[in-house]
Structure formats: structure tokens, C-alpha cells
Amino acid sequence: MNLDTVLIEHFEVEASIGVFDWEKKIKQRLLFDLKLLGDFSKACQSDDINYAVDYAAVCDEIDVIVNAAHYELLEALAETIAQHLLATFSIDNVELSIRKPGAVARAENVGVLIKRGKLS
Numbered sequence: 001m002n003l004d005t006v007l008i009e010h011f012e013v014e015a016s017i018g019v020f021d022w023e024k025k026i027k028q029r030l031l032f033d034l035k036l037l038g039d040f041s042k043a044c045q046s047d048d049i050n051y052a053v054d055y056a057a058v059c060d061e062i063d064v065i066v067n068a069a070h071y072e073l074l075e076a077l078a079e080t081i082a083q084h085l086l087a088t089f090s091i092d093n094v095e096l097s098i099r100k101p102g103a104v105a106r107a108e109n110v111g112v113l114i115k116r117g118k119l120s
Contacts, residue, residue: 002039002040002041003037003039004038004040004044005037006035006037006052006053006055007033007035008033008034008055008058008059009033010033011031011034011059011062012029012031012032013030013032013062014027014028014029015028015029015066015067015071015077016028016069016070017030017071017072017074017077017100019072028100028102029100029101029102030066030074030098030099030100031098031101031109031111032062032097032098032099033096033097034095034096034097035094035095035096036085036089036091037091037093037094038090038092040052040053053089053091054089058085058089061084061085062081065080065081074111074112075112075114078096079114082096082114082116083116086116086117092118093115093116093117094115094116094117095114095115096115096116097111097113097114098111098112099111
């Protein structure tokens with residue numbers, strides 16, 4: 001079995017996120033990094049987009065999820081995105097990090113990293 005990785009790095013989205021009342025009234029910048037894992041050997045051998053993961057479609061799906069609701073926790077948003085990507089795209093595993101720049105005064109970023117996979 002081949003295990004290949006598609007990368008999406010530093011994808012930026014404005015989101016309604018946070019537990020404080022003031023955070024529910026504004027949009028905040030989030031940065032996404034993704035590793036989408038699966039057997040992409042057909043795409044490698046055929047040079048056919050139909051066997052590849054569509055990066056733009058993945059980013060569009062993230063945009064839709066982020067803009068559909070307010071999330072209090074990065075963890076909840078990450079789980080929602082990871083499960084949706086696993087169900088929607090031909091991938092076996094996803095590693096997703098979400099960073100929230102400026103959330104803590106003396107930290108460049110805070111965030112979460114989750115790894116999820118399909119059950120065999």
C-alpha cells in the first residue's frame with residue numbers, strides 16, 4: 001500500500017471563533033495547515049486530475065464550514081473539518097492544525113493539531 005501526502009499550508013480564513021462575548025461579534029484570522037494522506041498512486045501514474053485531491057475544493061469546503069457557524073473552540077472546529085474532509089474526499093487520514101494568531105499576547109500563535117483517520 002502506498003501512503004502519499006497532499007499538503008495545504010498556511011491557508012487563511014476569517015472566522016467567528018472564541019468563547020468571549022466580544023469574539024462572537026468579530027471575525028478573527030485563523031491559519032490552517034493540512035496533511036491529507038492516502039494512496040494517490042493512480043494520480044501519480046496517470047497524470048489525471050480525476051485521481052487527485054482537489055486542493056481548491058478542500059479549501060472551499062473549509063471556508064463553507066468556518067462560515068456556517070460560530071465555534072467557541074478550535075478543537076470543535078478542527079473535528080468538524082476533519083470528519084467532513086474524510087467523508088467527502090478520497091483520503092484515508094487527515095492531520096489538521098489550526099492556529100489563532102494574536103490570541104495570547106506573548107505568543108505568536110496558539111492552536112490545535114488533530115489527526116484523524118477512517119476506520120478500517
